[in-house]
Amino acid sequence: MRLLKEVILGLFLVSTAALAGQDDVVMQLAIENAKIKPEQAVVKIADHYPGYLSSFGIDDEDGKMVYEFGIIDPKDSVELEVIMDADSGKIWLDEKDALSSKTLKSKKYQLLMNSGMTLEKAVQEAKKVVPGQLLEAELVQEKGIVFFEIELLTDRGDRKVIVDLQSGKPIPVTRR
Template identity: 30%
Template sequence: MVRWLLVLLMFTGMADAAPPSLYSLLSQGQYQPPMQVMLQLEQNYPGVITQFDIDVQNGELIYEFNMLDPDAKTTVGFAFKASNGSLLEQKVAKLESDDLEELAAVTLMRQKQLKFSQLITLATGELDAYLTEAQLDHDLGISYLELKLLSAAGRHKLAFDIANLRPLPLLKWD
């Protein structure tokens, strides 16, 4: 029975070594920091970053960003290779009704003269964790930045109030 199970695992590919975890890829440090790519994006493109995400494709880290440009009424999606920061893809779309929550947060950020990268720095402070996801949102009259972080201890989520520049304890969870 055991021999049959081993043969089955080999044929289904389940006996292969597991792909590296996101934490192991990030801790190896063979990539450009997402903040560096984020700063270049903020300098070179109009609008405000509204979302950041890390994806792993074929064992390679990919940074994905969305920007919202209220003046042009567009959103732009970007994908960058984390290893060298090169642009892989750029997609432009018209602003849609489901972008209104992000638009409210972007409007507040513009009033406060804040950039997405500044919010992330304020929200994460001295935390020893990797940023894996960040997104602007507006709900219940509050514009905030929701972050997902990864550390040796595991995954963590937190929310940061844009208007008051402080963590939102009611929206902080692990």
């Protein structure tokens, strides 16, 4: 009975790993087939909207690949969630949330607005140490450090790199 449980557990682990690999392959194909690549979308949104990009992600909407962006607009004290169709380039506002003056004065947002480090620059720095295709990016504050966490799709699967807002230094995250 114990052997049967170990075999079932082993098959489960192997199939889970295979599915993770399948997800990477599907994502790579979707990005290759998209008319607008992730980095192009980031530049287009940064040029189109005032404020500071704080996040990027790839999602599926009605069977189509879309890019999702978080944008901090300190002038209007709002955070926007904007979506772009990866094929047509159509852009639409999904959500608009008010930000308090306390939130805008937080270390996280002050560094974003004053460091000179943008999401676009953070992605460029991350790709210097881990070449790959942009999958996700998020502004994070942890243990007093503010950084962009960048996820890139490489030939060996997805890898994370953090880019410190103060120094601009990219640091690959090792896998455990």
